[in-house]
Amino acid sequence: LTRLARSEEWLIRRLEARMPPGGSLLPTKSVLRDMAIAAGLPRTPPLYVIDTPKVNAFVIGRSAGRARIGVTRGFLERIDVDEQRAVFANLIARVLTLDTLWATAVSALMGPIWAMRDYDLSYDPSDPLTDARLGGQPRKPTEDQRAGAFVAYGAAVVITELLAWFHRKAAWTAAEKADAEGMLLLKDPRSMLDAIEHVLERDNHVPTAGDAYSQLFFCWAGYGFAPEQDPEMRRVARLRATLGA
Numbered sequence: 001l002t003r004l005a006r007s008e009e010w011l012i013r014r015l016e017a018r019m020p021p022g023g024s025l026l027p028t029k030s031v032l033r034d035m036a037i038a039a040g041l042p043r044t045p046p047l048y049v050i051d052t053p054k055v056n057a058f059v060i061g062r063s064a065g066r067a068r069i070g071v072t073r074g075f076l077e078r079i080d081v082d083e084q085r086a087v088f089a090n091l092i093a094r095v096l097t098l099d100t101l102w103a104t105a106v107s108a109l110m111g112p113i114w115a116m117r118d119y120d121l122s123y124d125p126s127d128p129l130t131d132a133r134l135g136g137q138p139r140k141p142t143e144d145q146r147a148g149a150f151v152a153y154g155a156a157v158v159i160t161e162l163l164a165w166f167h168r169k170a171a172w173t174a175a176e177k178a179d180a181e182g183m184l185l186l187k188d189p190r191s192m193l194d195a196i197e198h199v200l201e202r203d204n205h206v207p208t209a210g211d212a213y214s215q216l217f218f219c220w221a222g223y224g225f226a227p228e229q230d231p232e233m234r235r236v237a238r239l240r241a242t243l244g245a
Contacts, residue, residue: 003108004105008061011216012068015070015209015216020048025076032088036083036092038089039185045069048069048070050072050073054204054205055078055079055198056075056206056218057204058213063101069088069225072206083191084195086186087199087213087218089185089192089193091182099177099178103171106215107212107213107216168214176235189243193240196235204219205221205222219232
């Protein structure tokens, strides 16, 4: 409950996003304000920046009034203003449809589970220093302990993989819906397609987000897929068909 109540603050810290100095990034802030006004938001969401050369953007917030939008340094340097407007239209559309409510809550609550999963993947039971770092002494597990650990591990793997599948499915469904809603806010719908293509071409992986927090991002922020299996390319193909491109 505490994590959910403070989800925006916690996620901003987790993604290592910081608010830029006042008076900076004026062109980007201007197109963000334009899209917020076009969508009828009560206020323009504050803008944050993740200091990475990768190219992506995110939105969090349990309501329109609490929405916060962030971009990477690479996004500011390598995406032009017209395409930035398209990205913000997509992100603000997620606020209007309350997709950010779901994404923010799930990302905040799943954080500890993803952390345990990452720790488990990197855990080396043959390393006696592991137990020492955890405050204990090296010990040899009994057969019963091994059996119990195997059962618990199997259950954890099944649960986390199911959650990961639903997580990815929800992210891509929300992205495609936001593409359509965002194009209604734009005067030039073609810029939405250009924005997605250019973000994907320029490396959309965000190290502080990874797969765990990709549901918050314009494009999947985790590690990439083979081109023939990349759902983001299916998203591009659908937009191309819609626009007759």
